[in-house]
Ligand SMILES: Nc1ncnc2c1ncn2[C@@H]1O[C@H](COP(=O)(O)OP(=O)(O)OP(=O)(O)O)[C@@H](O)[C@H]1O
């Protein structure tokens with residue numbers, strides 16, 4: 001509740017301020033005011049933000065129209081909550097702690113499952129790329145397990161793990177494990193051999209070559225894997241929560257359906273969307289910090 | 297001829313002095329290498345004998361595919377000779393080492409390291425401390441006129457600058473031998489000239505042995521003390537030619553009669569081999585034939 005309010009009030013003022021001060025400042029000094037110059041330099045980004053805002057607005061408007069006029073053209077919008085309904089149910093949901101508990105629990109499961117997957121898949125991929133034998137041992141098993149969707153693991157996971165919580169984290173882990181592993185492997189396979197040779201000629205030992213060449217050269221691919229893996233982690237988590245959960249945003253959404261609280265369904269879906277977006281942003285941010293050379 | 301300023305300031309403070317190298321003798325005896333591929337064995341190099349004396353600048357020229365890179369990779373320690381021995385200062389080569397710096401035809405700077413970090417790499421591998429190696433790298437970059445770019449990532453450099461950084465990086469560890477595989481092949485003529493002067497300058501300053509692979513005759517003559525000419529694949533040494541031109545060599549020398557005489561000699565040696573390398577069907581007469589006028593005729597009928 002509070003965080004949402006703070007972030008929204010912090011986000012809005014700068015564009016508004018820019019729009020009002022820039023035209024006023026422009027005519028007086030001979031060279032463009034700093035704000036105007038900044039606006040010019042970031043023209044592409046400003047346009048992207050404006051277009052993005054417009055497209056979201058159009059989506060909400062379409063949603064509003066379809067639901068208020070209860071359009072029924074094969075797809076039935078009669079029972080679909082309108083944006084106003086969802087806003088209303090968000091207001092009530094945000095007033096209590098339950099909704100945030102669901103969100104927090106889902107986030108915790110993602111964090112555990114995803115971090116565990118990254119912590120295992122990245123080193124495994126790096127080592128498999130380096131040691132052929134390991135790759136020959138692991139690859140067949142991984143190829144058989146990989147096509148099984150994480151959701152198909154739900155019954156097995158319930159049998160395997162003592163608590164429900166652990167089986168959900170396990171399913172989230174499985175979902176993100178393979179994309180991360182495969183991308184890391186692919187990154188290792190495409191390391192430029194000339195760079196490896198260059199390092200060896202400069203006196204790098206086997207371990208130093210691994211650390212100084214293979215790892216950084218594979219980093220972009222690892223981050224591609226992490227981004228994809230995060231997406232799949234959310235898919236798997238929500239499915240697992242809907243099937244076997246008692247908490248979590250997926251459970252919240254499913255429960256809303258059972259309790260015929262249709263606007264809560266949309267609220268849950270929106271929350272999942274926002275959380276998914278935020279987590280992939282977080283990964284991109286970390287990637288940019290770790291790979292300053294590819295910043296652009 | 298006006299050399300870039302940083303080349304002339306030879307007496308700039310050189311607080312960084314790589315270890316004096318008194319050795320660096322390369323000896324290749326009866327070297328042969330056969331690649332084992334899926335569709336049989338490929339003889340890349342049949343039999344090569346060559347020597348690089350300490351502090352000498354030696355070039356290898358030969359037609360494409362004659363095994364020059366193969367030979368250089370064996371010297372660097374990446375390939376094991378199938379036949380013969382390759383020694384440095386009497387010791388057989390067992391693997392890559394910082395004693396033998398190598399410059400590759402492809403740019404090989406680490407994209408994730410800045411220019412200075414690239415130059416520091418070899419020193420870091422030697423276990424030199426952070427501040428010490430940063431000072432050494434700065435000095436070397438200064439000598440090569442690269443100080444303004446020390447914090448750039450390689451993808452922001454031009455091709456010439458990348459190879460310059462590559463040379464500085466290879467020299468930073470104080471190798472006894474520098475191996476260069478067509479390092480300036482991708483550069484334009486002007487940049488190439490400047491790079492040649494930089495290389496000459498560094499070589500004289502550091503007194504290391506250089507083995508330089510090129511397919512550019514002028515480059516070979518301009519830079520070398522001696523030139524080996526290789527035959528078409530499987531490569532052998534066809535001729536060994538001394539270049540008695542005085543040093544320092546200036547670009548104006550490329551017009552001198554000695555230079556041109558050397559060039560003519562090398563040209564005829566290379567030409568035969570290049571024709572052989574192109575499948576053996578092309579001969580000098582055949583090339584003449586290609587020049588006949590087919591204008592207005594149906595090419596297929598003409599053939
Ligand atoms: N890894 C490899 N496996 C099999 N054959 C190879 C391999 N590398 C090179 N060859 C073959 O060996 C021969 C010599 O190759 P090399 O790269 O040493 O030639 P080069 O003289 O450097 O040619 P260029 O001037 O075109 O660079 C060529 O015929 C090439 O096809």
Ligand SMILES: [Mg+2]
Pocket residue numbers: 364365366477
């Ligand atoms: Mg080659």
